[in-house]
Amino acid sequence: WLPCEPPFSEPISIICDYVSTKRSREKSISDLTRSLLLYDTEMDTSLIRQQLHDLKYTAPGCRVVVFKTETASVPATPAVLNEIYRKIAQNLQVFCPDEKNAPLYLFTEMRLTVLLPIKDLSDLQSFIRHLLDNLSQEDKKIPLKIGCGRYYTQPEDYKKSYQEACHCHKACPDGQTTYLSYEDLGLLQLCIDTSYPEYI
Numbered sequence: 631w632l633p634c635e636p637p638f639s640e641p642i643s644i645i646c647d648y649v650s651t652k653r654s655r656e657k658s659i660s661d662l663t664r665s666l667l668l669y670d671t672e673m674d675t676s677l678i679r680q681q682l683h684d685l686k687y688t689a690p691g692c693r694v695v696v697f698k699t700e701t702a703s704v705p706a707t708p709a710v711l712n713e714i715y716r717k718i719a720q721n722l723q724v725f726c727p728d729e730k731n732a733p734l735y736l737f738t739e740m741r742l743t744v745l746l747p748i749k750d751l752s753d754l755q756s757f758i759r760h761l762l763d764n765l766s767q768e769d770k771k772i773p774l775k776i777g778c779g780r781y782y783t784q785p786e787d788y789k790k791s792y793q794e795a796c797h798c799h800k801a802c803p804d805g806q807t808t809y810l811s812y813e814d815l816g817l818l819q820l821c822i823d824t825s826y827p828e829y830i
Contacts, residue, residue: 689747
């Protein structure tokens with residue numbers, strides 16, 4: 631039998647602390663990713679590097695991959711985008727076993743942006759194919775445009791990779807899930823101004 635006043639306060643406190651810590655870390659990751667990819671102001675490089683170190687993101691470099699729903703008429707719900715991110719984090723452990731953290735990410739309207747520490751283009755292509763194969767049948771019904779920027783070693787260059795990934799969407803065919811890396815654009819790179827994507 632249970633006592634009249636069971637000692638639930640301690641486990642509840644532990645759970646609350648865990649949830650609070652997890653939410654705080656998620657907000658820190660989101661804020662850091664926004665700083666790396668979206669802000670136009672001159673970033674404090676030393677501060678950014680310190681934040682990356684504090685969050686234990688020590689990869690020598692990253693490339694930005696943007697998953698965008700094909701049309702507003704077939705929107706990806708937050709639950710679907712979260713599921714895609716969960717699959718990305720799982721698959722990354724297979725392709726980058728030395729990377730202990732889930733990748734930096736940012737959710738925006740109908741888009742999921744992820745920073746992947748995958749340098750080799752063929753490894754990236756294998757990663758994307760493996761990811762698409764592992765998405766649930768429900769997720770596969772939502773056409774995605776997947777744009778991949780180039781790999782950069784300096785955090786201040788990640789924004790450039792993000793812009794390249796966004797511009798890849800313009801060259802992706804409509805109506806189906808497609809993947810395109812900036813390296814694959816060839817001569818189209820000369821026709822694209824990566825200084826400011828239309829929908830940052």
